[in-house]
Amino acid sequence: ETGVTQSPTHLIKTRGQQVTLRCSSQSGHNTVSWYQQALGQGPQFIFQYYREEENGRGNFPPRFSGLQFPNYSSELNVNALELDDSALYLCALSSQINRGRETQYFGPGTRLLVL
């Protein structure tokens, strides 16, 4: 049990719409990373937040944006949804920034379907 919660668990949107996904935990981990996992593939790093600022970003366009709040909860926002955005979105919490050396605790993910 990771203690990391994500909401909603499933979501259906249409092309061009916007979506907000949420991640939270009571554990006090101060670093959050977001990943996109297409069916049958490994997770792709979107970005990471630490102290409410973006700290590292993968190869995703600016329409993918995020927020981290003082209580360490986080949001992933995706604008102008495309069909290829259909995937499982995972958030992962960790306790320090040390270039990936920290253990990441993943939530169960949000399954997004774009029609």
Next chain:
Amino acid sequence: LAKTTQPISMDSYEGQEVNITCSHNNIATNDYITWYQQFPSQGPRFIIQGYKTKVTNEVASLFIPADRKSSTLSLPRVSLSDTAVYYCLVALDSNYQLIWGAGTKLIIKP
């Protein structure tokens, strides 16, 4: 551009030792290697992490040769519950890109 490569799938039997190898080209001196396990409809779960030589914990061992161009996850005496997808992850110290492999689907048979 760094990339990790793993076998797509592997089969084994209960009680056997399973070794899964990940190839990672262009790995730099300070890049760490981490392995995660993922069950269907769940997020990945940390297994083990290493930098060089050998690391062992209560569930697995990680072997990294001197050239660090590959790493091998070793699962001793597997059980049916070890059936899952196993991911190799390299964290690039240069730009904090997290490079995941496509995963190895491990199926354990009775």
